[in-house]
Amino acid sequence: MVDFGYTAHYDRQIDFDRNDKRVLEHLKQHEPSVLTCIACGGCTATCTAGHFTGFNIRLVQTLLRRGEIEPVKQEIGKCMLCGKCQLVCPRGVHMRNMILAIQTAITKLK
Amino acid sequence: MISFNLFVLPFLFGLIYGFFTVNRRLVLWVKTLPREERKSLWAGIRSRRVFPALGDILMECLVHRSLFKRNKLLGFMHMSFALGWFLLILFGNMESRIYSTSHVNPPYYPIFLKFFIHDKTILWFEINTVPGFFRFIMDFFLLFTLSGLGLALVKRKQPQWFGLKQVPHYQLTDKVAIGCLWLIFPLRLLAESFTNGYFAGGGGFITQHLGNTLVTLFPSVAIHIAYGFWWAYSLALGVFFVTLPFSRFMHIPSEFLLILFRHFGLGPKKVSTPFTDVEVHACSRCGVCIDVCQLGTAAGMFDVQAVYFIRSVRDNHVQRDLALRCLVCGRCQEVCPVRIHTDSIRLIERNRYTNDHASEFTYLKPGPVAHSEIIYFAGCMTHLTPGIIHAMKGILNQAGISYLFLDEQRTACCGRPLMLAGKHTQAISMMEHNRAEILSSGAKLLVTSCPICYRVFREEYGLSIRILHHSQYILELIKTGKIPLQSYYRKVAYHDPCDLGRGTSEYSAPRELLAKVADLTEVSEERADSLCCGGSLGIYTVSPAQRDLITKETLSRLTASQPEVLATACPLCKKTFAKHADIEVMDIAEMVFASIPTT
Numbered sequence: 101m102v103d104f105g106y107t108a109h110y111d112r113q114i115d116f117d118r119n120d121k122r123v124l125e126h127l128k129q130h131e132p133s134v135l136t137c138i139a140c141g142g143c144t145a146t147c148t149a150g151h152f153t154g155f156n157i158r159l160v161q162t163l164l165r166r167g168e169i170e171p172v173k174q175e176i177g178k179c180m181l182c183g184k185c186q187l188v189c190p191r192g193v194h195m196r197n198m199i200l201a202i203q204t205a206i207t208k209l210k
Numbered sequence: 211m212i213s214f215n216l217f218v219l220p221f222l223f224g225l226i227y228g229f230f231t232v233n234r235r236l237v238l239w240v241k242t243l244p245r246e247e248r249k250s251l252w253a254g255i256r257s258r259r260v261f262p263a264l265g266d267i268l269m270e271c272l273v274h275r276s277l278f279k280r281n282k283l284l285g286f287m288h289m290s291f292a293l294g295w296f297l298l299i300l301f302g303n304m305e306s307r308i309y310s311t312s313h314v315n316p317p318y319y320p321i322f323l324k325f326f327i328h329d330k331t332i333l334w335f336e337i338n339t340v341p342g343f344f345r346f347i348m349d350f351f352l353l354f355t356l357s358g359l360g361l362a363l364v365k366r367k368q369p370q371w372f373g374l375k376q377v378p379h380y381q382l383t384d385k386v387a388i389g390c391l392w393l394i395f396p397l398r399l400l401a402e403s404f405t406n407g408y409f410a411g412g413g414g415f416i417t418q419h420l421g422n423t424l425v426t427l428f429p430s431v432a433i434h435i436a437y438g439f440w441w442a443y444s445l446a447l448g449v450f451f452v453t454l455p456f457s458r459f460m461h462i463p464s465e466f467l468l469i470l471f472r473h474f475g476l477g478p479k480k481v482s483t484p485f486t487d488v489e490v491h492a493c494s495r496c497g498v499c500i501d502v503c504q505l506g507t508a509a510g511m512f513d514v515q516a517v518y519f520i521r522s523v524r525d526n527h528v529q530r531d532l533a534l535r536c537l538v539c540g541r542c543q544e545v546c547p548v549r550i551h552t553d554s555i556r557l558i559e560r561n562r563y564t565n566d567h568a569s570e571f572t573y574l575k576p577g578p579v580a581h582s583e584i585i586y587f588a589g590c591m592t593h594l595t596p597g598i599i600h601a602m603k604g605i606l607n608q609a610g611i612s613y614l615f616l617d618e619q620r621t622a623c624c625g626r627p628l629m630l631a632g633k634h635t636q637a638i639s640m641m642e643h644n645r646a647e648i649l650s651s652g653a654k655l656l657v658t659s660c661p662i663c664y665r666v667f668r669e670e671y672g673l674s675i676r677i678l679h680h681s682q683y684i685l686e687l688i689k690t691g692k693i694p695l696q697s698y699y700r701k702v703a704y705h706d707p708c709d710l711g712r713g714t715s716e717y718s719a720p721r722e723l724l725a726k727v728a729d730l731t732e733v734s735e736e737r738a739d740s741l742c743c744g745g746s747l748g749i750y751t752v753s754p755a756q757r758d759l760i761t762k763e764t765l766s767r768l769t770a771s772q773p774e775v776l777a778t779a780c781p782l783c784k785k786t787f788a789k790h791a792d793i794e795v796m797d798i799a800e801m802v803f804a805s806i807p808t809t
Contacts (some may be wrong), residue, residue, distance in 0.1 A: 121232055127481055130531075130751075132752070133754070146593075146594070148590050148621075148622065148623050149573075149621075151327070151619075151620035152573050152574060152620065152622075153573045154473070168620050171516045176567075177567065177568055177569045177570040178569070178570060178571070178573065179569070180569075180571075180622060180623035180627065180628065180640065181623070181627040181628050181630075181631055181633075181747075182590040182591075182623035182627050183590070183591075183747050184593070186593055186596055187591075187745075187782075187785060188594065192753075192754035194750070194751075194753075194754070196627070196631070196747070196754070197534065197750040197751055198536070200563075200564055200631060200750060203564070203566075203567035204530075204563065204564075204567065206567060207566040
């Protein structure tokens, strides 16, 4: 196909009647510090796994808040748990437990 | 004639039940060992190496050598119970064989000997050897054991005399078993005294004199009271033996087996094995681990310590949060008198919660790696403390070293953080990636700035090349005269990082190195006793405020002598301390770099 320089955007509508907040609820219970996140993106900027892939912790948080857990399932296993994000977080979010809690919640969904 | 009385039945029942339950466990542990381990165990038992093992059993289980080293009073208390009771049983058996009226000696006979035999002076042994030997020695051992009981009661009120700040909380089974254990010896004393007093003979220097006095107090009913105490004594023994397999006292038979296991080459694995189970049961719940745990002393969490965690493993109800709430600093493991691998057990339990979700590192693709004899691997944490990287580059350039900075742009994590989460199987693919990169560079030496990486490179990577922490490497460079040093720090306190110190037993290189650029002051907790900085990657369920409490506690000890600089050898420690320290916190590499004369 000829590339005319245009891209087709996928439908980005979010159906709030269908969104799945189960993972977020689990997360709130097991690592409540996530609620203090100000989405500065420091975590994503320093991420070791982010150097190799598009792994983006801020995006993961956003997706969870929107209840879109399908893409989170694809992404969350890429984390190396190195803990750099936790050290740079200005809000003291316990990222490493957050990742484990998300992983646990997703495993429980299956 | 077989001596028998109904009161021996509770003891007899308890003994039989306890004996079979304990032995079933022991046999099951040995039977379920992996084939190789079982073979090496049998080979060990049949060889001469069994003698040092038995010596260790004697010194640890009876004399309680490790507890003596910690606190003499604590050691004596445990020794008087264990060794005192053992000697009572041993000499009681000898005595009963000598004075036996029958060829068949039932198991209760030595225990209740004084009920059955009252006058020994007419016997051959008494007349022809040392008169009253057994009467004296049995009373002496009873007194020895009772002194332990006295100390145990004092310990409840004054734990600090025993080198303890906290004593553990016990479960119901523990309380019943301890209650019985504490009753056994006073009841024996009273039963024997009343009997000896009534029959006016047969007792030693305590039981006879006490008995004579007691009988004058209750002249008409003395024999009935004595009989009552024999029943009570038998009941206390019986209940103790029945509760033993379900209480902390299961540590007695378990520790025997554990010492044999260790002597014959068995050790902890990354998954639960019979060895782990034996270790878990060998915990005596002495509570020594409570006082050293900073989650308690600094952050006020007194329900997470190794003693409680191991108990929950034994009872099969580990909570996720409890498994994840541990600094994995290794302090409890260091002081454990039974040398239980508390850290390994913690990671094994974490694995149950964290291994379900697969981590995928297929995105790590092997790329071209430049050839170099020496590799420098800074580590993730070091990338957050660029001062260390700057210093390392400066030092390596000064020494004229040609090296490859492997993770200058990007590289995978070393894998230890994943392993600390219990995801050891998932860490493998990541470690394989790093391993391939290291090997394809043709390196003969790997230098890292991070003790976390250093430990995992050494323990898990199976690399045949030299692996050094930068403190060791810089020391080598200085010794070979490759780095000139000029300036000097007046007063420096050094903090041993957990993974470098307790993790890889490297205490001397950083100190030797620091001595070249600074005056090192002593710190109250150092080397194996060193505190955690609070930044540990081992803990998951902790709030930032609780972490800060730990950091502040450690800082207050490290800066007690008001040093000019706080030195450490770990980027994570440095970053954690820097947040709260009033003085400058520097890595060893930075201090050396700053001491190089500028030309």
